[in-house]
Amino acid sequence: MAGASKPRLGLIGFGAFGRLTARYLAASFQVIAHDPAATDGEGVATLADLGAAAACPVVILAVPVGALEETLAAITPHLQPDALVIDVGSVKVKPARAMQAALPPGVRIVGTHPLFGPQSARDGIAGFRIAVCEVRGAKAARRVAAFCRRALTLKVFQVSPEDHDREAATVQGLTHLIARVLLKMEPLPTRMTTASFERLMQAVDMVRHDSPAVFHAIERDNPYAAGVRDRFFALAEMARGELDEG
Amino acid sequence: MAGASKPRLGLIGFGAFGRLTARYLAASFQVIAHDPAATDGEGVATLADLGAAAACPVVILAVPVGALEETLAAITPHLQPDALVIDVGSVKVKPARAMQAALPPGVRIVGTHPLFGPQSARDGIAGFRIAVCEVRGAKAARRVAAFCRRALTLKVFQVSPEDHDREAATVQGLTHLIARVLLKMEPLPTRMTTASFERLMQAVDMVRHDSPAVFHAIERDNPYAAGVRDRFFALAEMARGELDEG
Numbered sequence: 001m002a003g004a005s006k007p008r009l010g011l012i013g014f015g016a017f018g019r020l021t022a023r024y025l026a027a028s029f030q031v032i033a034h035d036p037a038a039t040d041g042e043g044v045a046t047l048a049d050l051g052a053a054a055a056c057p058v059v060i061l062a063v064p065v066g067a068l069e070e071t072l073a074a075i076t077p078h079l080q081p082d083a084l085v086i087d088v089g090s091v092k093v094k095p096a097r098a099m100q101a102a103l104p105p106g107v108r109i110v111g112t113h114p115l116f117g118p119q120s121a122r123d124g125i126a127g128f129r130i131a132v133c134e135v136r137g138a139k140a141a142r143r144v145a146a147f148c149r150r151a152l153t154l155k156v157f158q159v160s161p162e163d164h165d166r167e168a169a170t171v172q173g174l175t176h177l178i179a180r181v182l183l184k185m186e187p188l189p190t191r192m193t194t195a196s197f198e199r200l201m202q203a204v205d206m207v208r209h210d211s212p213a214v215f216h217a218i219e220r221d222n223p224y225a226a227g228v229r230d231r232f233f234a235l236a237e238m239a240r241g242e243l244d245e246g
Numbered sequence: 247m248a249g250a251s252k253p254r255l256g257l258i259g260f261g262a263f264g265r266l267t268a269r270y271l272a273a274s275f276q277v278i279a280h281d282p283a284a285t286d287g288e289g290v291a292t293l294a295d296l297g298a299a300a301a302c303p304v305v306i307l308a309v310p311v312g313a314l315e316e317t318l319a320a321i322t323p324h325l326q327p328d329a330l331v332i333d334v335g336s337v338k339v340k341p342a343r344a345m346q347a348a349l350p351p352g353v354r355i356v357g358t359h360p361l362f363g364p365q366s367a368r369d370g371i372a373g374f375r376i377a378v379c380e381v382r383g384a385k386a387a388r389r390v391a392a393f394c395r396r397a398l399t400l401k402v403f404q405v406s407p408e409d410h411d412r413e414a415a416t417v418q419g420l421t422h423l424i425a426r427v428l429l430k431m432e433p434l435p436t437r438m439t440t441a442s443f444e445r446l447m448q449a450v451d452m453v454r455h456d457s458p459a460v461f462h463a464i465e466r467d468n469p470y471a472a473g474v475r476d477r478f479f480a481l482a483e484m485a486r487g488e489l490d491e492g
Contacts (some may be wrong), residue, residue: 019360023284028267030270032446034405041485046326062391090248113438113439115439115440116441119444120440120441128441129437129438129440133373157438158291160439164438167437168438169437170431170434170435171435171438171439171440171443171444172440174428174431174443174446175440175442175443175446176274177425177482177485177486178446179442180479180485181481181482182420184485185416185420185477185478185481188416189413189417190415190417191375191413192359192361192375192377192403192405192417193361193375193404193415193417194361194362194366194417194418194423195362195374195452196366196421196448196449196450196452196453197414197417197418197420197421197449199445199446199448200420200421200445200446200449200454202425202442202445203442203443203446203449204442206440206441206442207442208443216434219489220489221296226489227491228485229489230490232430232431233482233483235427235430235431235478236423236427236482239423239426239427239430240423240475243465243466243472243475244472246473
């Protein structure tokens with residue numbers, strides 16, 4: 001059977017992003033997913049207990065950044081000595097440190113951040129972006145990058161966790177903060193709209209359904225996010241002052 | 247000659263928006279433009295002195311909102327008693343009042359706000375939006391609305407100046423304020439970008455070249471803009487407080 005001959009891949013977490021991951025990896029792997037909340041593999045994964053998923057040669061952690069440490073503690077006893085562990089969180093410095101600290105020395109570690117989500121990936125992911133960070137094992141990082149490029153046709157950026165978080169603090173930190181404020185201002189106008197306002201609303205719509213956990217990871221678990229926020233608000237206050245003045 | 251038989255239309259102001267206006271009205275009118283700074287009608291208008299432009303049966307004021315009152319004073323002596331005067335400013339309450347106060351009683355007045363600019367109109371204006379406000383003369387407003395709909399294939403919203411400014415305070419006030427702050431934060435990331443961040447950047451790019459006069463009209467001459475800003479900043483401060491707290 002073709003399915004049985006594919007390499008096994010453990011997927012810890014079968015939420016919105018876990019399911020998206022399984023959908024695109026099912027062509028290349030037999031996906032063994034674990035998630036206490038999941039009841040159906042949706043044709044792209046076989047649900048299993050934590051031990052079975054964690055014992056695969058490749059293990060992807062698709063859990064919220066806030067749940068990463070407890071997940072690492074739970075999977076460690078089941079990992080193969082030379083397993084490859086990959087996370088997919090929206091920030092990279094903190095998870096890289098947590099994985100380094102928790103996982104046995106033979107385990108190779110790669111951090112990834114797919115710069116898209118279930119909303120934007122609705123019509124496919126070809127040409128979308130992913131950041132790949134070497135954490136432990138240069139060869140493993142290159143393999144993951146090559147797979148993303150060739151099999152998933154993603155645009156790959158190999159960067160350090162620090163460089164990633166520095167850019168993401170602006171890219172995601174600002175977008176989510178602005179979107180969150182605009183969502184609180186709803187209902188917003190829909191009649192006399194301009195092209196630029198419509199783009200702004202499209203940006204809002206793309207993150208509208210992101211979970212509070214994603215928002216918190218982006219804003220709180222990124223060591224550079226508070227600095228970007230401070231800068232944005234300082235400049236905004238300056239612009240506001242100039243306007244209210246005259 | 248076909249050109250000579252078209253009705254004459256006076257255009258006061260031949261800046262970026264004046265030229266855009268002439269480009270789309272040249273098919274239906276002989277455009278007589280006046281602008282001390284212009285040296286070339288660019289094939290869509292005949293440059294003339296203020297008196298000649300203001301003496302046309304229809305006169306469009308394509309000047310900054312801040313220059314409207316002095317423009318009204320300058321054209322009044324030249325206007326035909328039953329002229330139709332139309333402004334194209336980004337706000338409508340203040341110009342409507344100024345035109346009501348300054349223009350002789352027989353002159354009909356229509357306020358318009360094309361919800362697009364030279365940037366967004368680069369590939370045509372079909373389907374774009376315009377607000378049309380009756381200021382003096384219901385029939386004149388209906389005629390302008392019908393022309394915009396049929397000859398220019400615009401989507402027309404007939405609203406009061408107050409309703410216009412209330413929506414525009416959010417649509418334009420927020421977009422321009424956010425864009426202005428983001429422009430001050432440049433250079434912004436271009437590598438690890440998300441789809442939502444890219445939409446945000448597209449919104450910024452669309453207003454990047456708008457003049458300070460446009461920004462000031464939107465933020466200062468709209469009676470509702472300060473209230474929208476206050477609400478945006480209050481909500482932003484709340485979100486920021488929640489994030490910096492825990």
